[in-house]
Amino acid sequence: MAKKASTTRATAETMAAKQREISVSEFFAKNRHLLGFDNPRKALLTTIKEAVDNALDACEEAGILPDIEVKIEELEAPPSATKPGRYKVTITDNGPGIVRRQVENIFGKLLYGSKFHRLKMSRGQQGIGISAAGMYGLMTTGKPMVIHTKPNKKKPAHHIELAMDTSKNQPEVTIDVETDDFPETSSGTGTMVAIVLEARYQRGKTSVEAYLEQTGIANPHAKITFIPPDKAAEDPEFNTENESPTASRPRERAEGNSSESPPAHAGGSPSDQIVRTIERADRIEYPRTIDELPPETQEIKPHPYGVELGSFLRMIKTTDEKQLAGFFKNEFCRVPPSTVSEVTKAASSSKKTITGQTYVSTIDNAAAEKLYKALQDAKLRSPPTDCLSPIGVRQMLAGMLKGVQAEFYTASTRSPAVYRGNPFQIEAAVAYGGDLPGDQPARVIRFANRVPLLYQQSACCSFKSVVDTSWRNYNMSQPRGAAPVGPLVVMIHMASVWVPFTSESKEAIADYDEIRKEMKLALQECGRKLGQYIRRRQKMKREGERRDIFERYIGEIAKACNALTGTDTQELYDALLRQAKRRTEIADAQLDEEGKFIKDEHGRLAKDEDVIIVQNGKIASDTDDAKQETEAKPAKRDGKKVAKKKVVKKKVRKKAAGEKATLFEG
Amino acid sequence: MAKKTTKKPSGKKVTKKAPAKAKTAYRAERDAVTSERLQNLAEGIVTSALSGREPKLDVPTRAASNTKWNKSKGILQMGSAAQERQLFNMGQARKFMQTLLHGQGINELIDADKTLSLRGMFYKGLHTIAGTKEKTFNDQTESDGILEDLEVTVGSLREELHIFAKKRGTMVGNITVIDSGDTIDCRRMGSGGYAIPSICEPDVIQFEKVEADFVLHVEKDTVWQRFNEDKFWKTHNCILTEGSGQPPRGVRRLLHRLNKEHGLPIICLLDCDPWGHYIYSVIKQGSISLAFESERLAIPDAKFLGIRSKDYEACELSDDVKIELNDRDKTRAKQIAEYPWFQDKKAWQKEIQGMLRNGFKMEVESLITKDISYVTETYVPERLAAEDWIS
Incomplete structure (x- = not known):
């Protein structure tokens, strides 16, 4: 049988000749969709995502406030709608740099990194990201990855060009020189990676821009500059240092926000102004809004x-x-x-x-x-939770304020919990109202260890938890089995030493009951505050309408009384108007986090740490002071004094409200 | 508003000027009182406003809940309940404003010594509120309600507020009246009759010569025409009136005065249906919306001559005149039977039960099926002679 087979079939020997070890690199070269390189558009995003994640991780680990620039240059425009173009992506950070001997390993080898072997909260997990991006570039364009890295302030930077032998999972260095040509960074050190790849640049929900914007929201301590292809072409010689403000003519996205003044903050508390994303002629800036690095996380042993x-x-x-x-x-x-x-x-x-x-x-x-x-x-205690570094309520608010233009913001951080022995922590934030579209389902932005998740929303545990939460309790409309509809942005963040993704491309969080439950609880915390706010706002609106009605009739009444009694019309009008104002005071009131009415001494909002309300009242629209009023900020200073005032005012108001209610019924 | 009249050249000698002057004095006094009340109303609001208190008005409630049946007097009267009308209340602010607006308008009327119709008042108060697109009154109904409120709030009658309603109702008969100084002989009114003015107060209408023995009040114009053409009032020496359905204030006041001042019995010829019974009830006891005027309007001894439920058989009417009672009629009839002034009247209970048992209603005109003048020549005279009526 063996003999007969030898002519037509392969023998064990011939088969054995073909059987050999498949290198990981080779495997992924063929299965690149597993890593998020399914299509040219996604390839571009994944490349940038991996590089930015790595840069942020490196900066934080070295204790440097991240300052990252992402630049996309279009080398060849896509010839048709179905074919990819050729792009050069350059990511520059101000991180600690990489020592020369490690460059090949980090950029040229799949599954090489500091993150896989330990249980520590970090953005990357497997260590396949950036090298896969380089490999993808090499495969699609034949161009090696170009790395500049400067691990030492006083020494010149390394210029390395790196190709990869996919069959051996071995990097090949084609150029290795020292160079002084390295952009100046705030830390003096840094890394710049350039990859040429076949890709497609597109705007939209799953675009590079959306990713960077959301990264900015989850990482308010990072400053990210983005130069998209259209802007890069406009000013290829772009340099932050010698750029004159007049030439750039900033197109601001936020009103009342002076883009000329650098976003300066003291002691980690957000400044008086709302710092928002700035779109300029030649770049988009996602400014830093918090000057504090997230606390260093501890590595833990497995539970x-x-x-x-x-x-x-x-x-x-x-x-x-x-x-x-x-x-x-x-x-x-x-x-x-x-x-x-x-x-x-x-x-x-x-x-x-x-x-x-x-x-x-x-x-x-x-x-x-x-x-x-x-x-x-055995009965074991839960794993320690000091390994987790949540974004934090204040930071989330600052991030949301930067990226989302709304009028109400609230955030909540849950206590750590455990799934399958892995500690995790859920955070949620919501932004409501303002310029957000009111007739569409809420936008859900998802994060895992501060990394935005852009794809597979409906498969993600966080999205499911949004659908699960009954938003109707919070005065939002919600179709059955869907996300709420209204001017709402929901942010969910999961921090964990090991985020259970549904696939290697890290696009959706797996649906563990423990995780879903925590997410729902976090959303409910935010929802309650949102509901209070919405209810109060509706009440204020009603009160405003009431006053309108009263004011309308007061003039007539004053005139009639004047004709009957001879009382001075104006005097009577003023007296009645005073009463009308007093009776509809709520219309002027501003809201605190409980939805109760409060005013601090500046007529600005006082509030707790977990709520921001941006007011753009009617009166505020045409005066300079109005601008001030539209700018809200988390009030940290004299918070206690304000809190005391609140209590007193609350009581008075409640009483008044009660009286009114009874009068109404009568 | 004075009706063009044919004056008798050699008629009753009337001194036109003298009573007119006397009236002026009487009216001037009343006007002064009304004006003062209006001013007090405004004064109260001004005082509260200037002292920081909430301006409000007390408007006596014009509703069934605040209407009381005065058994000894046999009339409906208004209770003492009043509603507060507040400026700083969403539901009341507009009405508050309108009340004052009309208050001011009426004060102007008094000053100018002129009267306006309800519709005229609507236009008088109508304008767009400064700085808005809102009108002070959306329609006349809104304005009419406010005026009625004002009547009870100020405690002055509509006449005293210098307002009159659209006139309705006609009169002929053996009577001569002086209307605003003009002598009107109601025996010589042709086929149209004398239109009863909406204000029938003694200062406007005086009874010059009342020769009639009673008043026959019929429900509507068509029946009245029949009686007038047949000169029923001449043959039976009576006064013939008509109120176009539920009689307006003017007609009721006139009937009341004829009854009280000249002792004329008021005999009503109305349809045999709940509506007819209700009209009788209003003439007799007063209405809920005008309960505050019952003393001047109600005629407790008014009589109901017909049509009676028994008449279908008694007059041998044909099936064709039957109009079936619908559910609403039945409910209404039961409600009327429950009225306190009907409750202990056996005749009325029997009458209403009879109608319900019949299951149909009959109009006065149904008698025409017998003969064109059956009603004037047979029906009414027979009943009158037999004193076959209920009250």
């Missing part, structure tokens, strides 16, 4: 609940620990000695007694499985 049997077996084989006690203590978190003895006892058999002193090397698979099972059954 036993989050470890699967296979991983557990591997850990037993590869551990450096000699004895079980040490293994449990140092390879895991939250396994106290009492649990160790409990677990080892459960794994012991009549043949072999296992204790904490047992050598790890003597544990066979059967025993290991018993240990694993006992460990899963």
